[in-house]
Amino acid sequence: MAADGGGALPPGATIGILGGGQLGRMTALAAARLGYRCHVFCDEADAPAAQVAAATVAAYDDAAALAEFARSVDVVTFEFENMPAAALRAVAAHRPVRPSIRALEIAQDRVAEKRFFAAQGIASAPWRPVPDYPALAPALRALGGACVLKTVRMGYDGKGQARIEPGSDLAAAWARVGRVPSILEGFVEFEREISVIAARGLDGSVACYDPVENRHRDGILDVTRAPAAISDALADGAREIALRAVQALDIVGLICVEMFVARDGALLANEMAPRPHNSGHWTIDACATSQFEQLVRAICGLPLGDTARFADAEMTNLIGDEVDSWPRLVAEPGARLHLYGKSETRPGRKMGHVTRLKPIRG
Ligand code: AMP
Numbered sequence: 001m002a003a004d005g006g007g008a009l010p011p012g013a014t015i016g017i018l019g020g021g022q023l024g025r026m027t028a029l030a031a032a033r034l035g036y037r038c039h040v041f042c043d044e045a046d047a048p049a050a051q052v053a054a055a056t057v058a059a060y061d062d063a064a065a066l067a068e069f070a071r072s073v074d075v076v077t078f079e080f081e082n083m084p085a086a087a088l089r090a091v092a093a094h095r096p097v098r099p100s101i102r103a104l105e106i107a108q109d110r111v112a113e114k115r116f117f118a119a120q121g122i123a124s125a126p127w128r129p130v131p132d133y134p135a136l137a138p139a140l141r142a143l144g145g146a147c148v149l150k151t152v153r154m155g156y157d158g159k160g161q162a163r164i165e166p167g168s169d170l171a172a173a174w175a176r177v178g179r180v181p182s183i184l185e186g187f188v189e190f191e192r193e194i195s196v197i198a199a200r201g202l203d204g205s206v207a208c209y210d211p212v213e214n215r216h217r218d219g220i221l222d223v224t225r226a227p228a229a230i231s232d233a234l235a236d237g238a239r240e241i242a243l244r245a246v247q248a249l250d251i252v253g254l255i256c257v258e259m260f261v262a263r264d265g266a267l268l269a270n271e272m273a274p275r276p277h278n279s280g281h282w283t284i285d286a287c288a289t290s291q292f293e294q295l296v297r298a299i300c301g302l303p304l305g306d307t308a309r310f311a312d313a314e315m316t317n318l319i320g321d322e323v324d325s326w327p328r329l330v331a332e333p334g335a336r337l338h339l340y341g342k343s344e345t346r347p348g349r350k351m352g353h354v355t356r357l358k359p360i361r362g
Helices: 022-033 063-071 085-092 101-107 110-119 133-143 170-176 232-248 291-299 320-331
Strands: 014-018 037-042 054-057 075-078 127-130 147-151 161-164 182-186 190-200 206-208 212-217 220-226 253-262 267-273 311-319 336-339 350-359
Touching: 014 022, 014 085, 022 037, 022 291, 037 063, 054 063, 063 085, 075 085, 075 291, 085 101, 101 110, 101 267, 110 182, 110 232, 110 267, 127 133, 133 147, 133 170, 133 182, 147 170, 161 170, 190 232, 190 291, 206 232, 232 253, 232 267, 253 291, 311 320, 320 336, 320 350
Parallel strands: 014 037, 014 075, 037 054
Antiparallel strands: 127 182, 147 161, 147 182, 190 206, 190 212, 190 253, 212 220, 220 311, 253 267, 311 350, 336 350
């Protein structure tokens, strides 16, 4: 059932999830709570999401497996930023794919993403495309000062990045990003990093979570604090940016926009992701509707849920062998431990997270 634009998918329907990571796992858990079934398509057996739902394990370019998967579900979403767009198109021939393939394609390409922000009147750090090595020196001269070189595609958790300044060894920086098409951004001396998750329903209604503050370690999100310690005016501005993005992209689902708060108070968009986001995991424990339930509501055509925060929250990622502290965390009163079921611990791998709540004084 449910061609795009149709009515709500009732509980009992099946949601297809492309990608088998923790975002898919937590989406499937939220879907189950509302009575939906989930079917995961991923390329690895025993993936975190495949442990809690039916699963097809096949390559993302296996057209026959993708078509069979699509025909066995009612609606499809994706949880993995670098999902090949071709896989999504193959699936979209059979079932609606939400939030939006176009939004994912823009988010997969840092140049397209920056152009999108500019077209929406959303400020970002100054940037220049660096499609090849000869373009790097002129781009650095044009921007002046310290910069960050990032690969256009396949970058995540700070991978594929090099900081450079006038006088730096450009050949070494180019080698560090893998000698692939890149973008040069002015280095932002930010006061803090924040992010906002906005949702849009099938009926076009929108909702937004409180802006949160993110601390990174070695390029990977370490701690998220909800709410961000920023003025109401800045919080409103950040919400407005996320809402503008979710509407301009015709999303049915979620988008997370990461932003810098510059020293002068300006908000500069850094990147966006049309999927649940690590900086929204706190919503599972501190909001009436988590980001995962919100995604399920949106893609199934249900009304969006209440995004209000009933507690302040601090979410800490458990990265690599930090997960070994689970016996202490599971015994800690009030700590809410989430483990992703990954059997192999690797440095830099997100193994779980813990959320601690602080009641809001009324
Ligand atoms: P990204 O992959 O773009 O999210 O970058 C990872 C992290 O690198 C960000 O969360 C920032 O901490 C830092 N970073 C990225 N771009 C810039 C920039 N233009 N100026 C300063 N720091 C940056």
